[in-house]
Amino acid sequence: MPLVGYGGTTSTDNRTFEDHGFELLSNGSVEIILGGYNAEDHTDFFETSDICLISRAVLIVPKIQLSYWERIFGMYSAHTKFAIILMNFVWTLFIHISYDRHFGEVTILSLKIFLQIPDTHINRYKFRLGLAFWIFGHFVLSLVMTSYCQGILFTAKYVPVVYDESDIVKSNLTIHVEPMILDIFKNSSGNDRLLYSKMSAGVVDLKSFITDVCIHKKAAMISGEASIFYLGKDICYDRISNKFLYHTMRYINTNFLQIYFIKGYPPLDSINNILRRLIMNGGLVNHISYDNIIAHKKLLKARHNVKFKPIDLTQLNFSFIALKFGWASSVIIFLVETYMIPKLKE
Structure with a gap:
């Protein structure tokens, strides 16, 4: 297994984890990250936005600025x-x-x-x-x-409720993807075919989006069935320690773990293609489920998502x-x- 390294730790009081993997991903020395933890709940509100699908991650890029x-x-x-x-x-x-x-x-x-x-x-x-x-x-x-x-x-302000790919299909949001991912979805069927109809191919700058998420706070990472990998509230960059931190708020209840693969390893392309097909086409997504996540996600979908609720x-x-x-x-x-x-x- 061509592992560069792996990191893992148990939950802390402030639910913050040092994330060396995202640092490697942002500077281009690592091609793909797999990581995850079990969470009981996640309640994020975000504005109307574009969606960029990068490898296995879904990034929401907000456009509406609060006055x-x-x-x-x-x-x-x-x-x-x-x-x-x-x-x-x-x-x-x-x-x-x-x-x-x-x-x-x-x-x-x-x-x-x-x-x-x-x-x-x-x-x-x-x-x-x-x-x-x-x-x-x-x-x-x-x-x-x-x-x-x-x-x-x-x-x-009513914002679209987006927790997974099916919610993206129901919304009016456009998905910007890398050409390779567009090719993966080209011959798909079912919900994936509907997702493909909303996709727009383009060059996705991975480093800029990770920077928007981690440093500038202009993007938020959302989750769905594939969110068994990352269901965190926030990814942050600690300017004091100059490290990427993964902040999961109070809902994490098990260990945090991730692995990452070195860029340039000869069989990496075939590994990445297998992983992407498993994750994006549902082979891994549809057969791995966490009962707590699914139950809470159904509960969250029933809530009325409004920015300012009347008294x-x-x-x-x-x-x-x-x-x-x-x-x-x-x-x-x-x-x-x-x-x-x-x-x-x-």
Whole structure:
């Protein structure tokens, strides 16, 4: 067996593996990599894109770029943070107006409240009423900001669900392949024939696509039945160690292993042709199955894949009831202590 080398390790806490094979593949010293691990789940979202089929790997090359506001509000949840900042400002303003405290003294006052230290300048009734309205307003404002930012500012982006070759066939995506792979599919049948009808031959620069995946993050590797080889979330390049790392997130549950073949070995072409035919034409793909992967893939296909999901108020029903109960209790306590107790003392 013309092995240059192999690498394997067990899963780590951060699920990151050093991937020497991809480094060799990117610089052209290795012709093909075979590797894999067993995974229980994989949930990747990616934008509408072109597909490049390179040897045994399917690379998704995204074209849609998120806008500036989408990056801020979508990735960093700035709408919620903005609501919190605004409500904290309102709370500070309430303390300032009600108790004639400077804004800098609010921190000390809040610390006293937290440590339950008495303060003669605090009207407990006014304070409790203000706190009740502040809690209720915090919830309402956060809900409004989230709904507005996700439901009005952004249009929901529905992206094609692509987990395997059959999903590619159903989508409107074009597959760019190397001429050799196009020849392999020319005489195919069934789903492979449908896949062939969507293919476009062209020169595929393997190094540039691996670089896009590993370094520039412009591409994502997807998986299907053939994804028993790689089902990872991310391939990354560690600039500190100058090594390619394979990051699998939290779903890996067994060992990671890969083998790679030296470029230029005399019988390599025949080995590669056998491997490509096995992988791409289904001989290996259709007969090797991992129950966990298939079960989870069916579950994932049933999900509605949308970039920004509208808020479902029914999911917040319990929290909303709890907040309303707390707010109502605060108001009732305020009214009782303000009106009922003084009358009883009289």
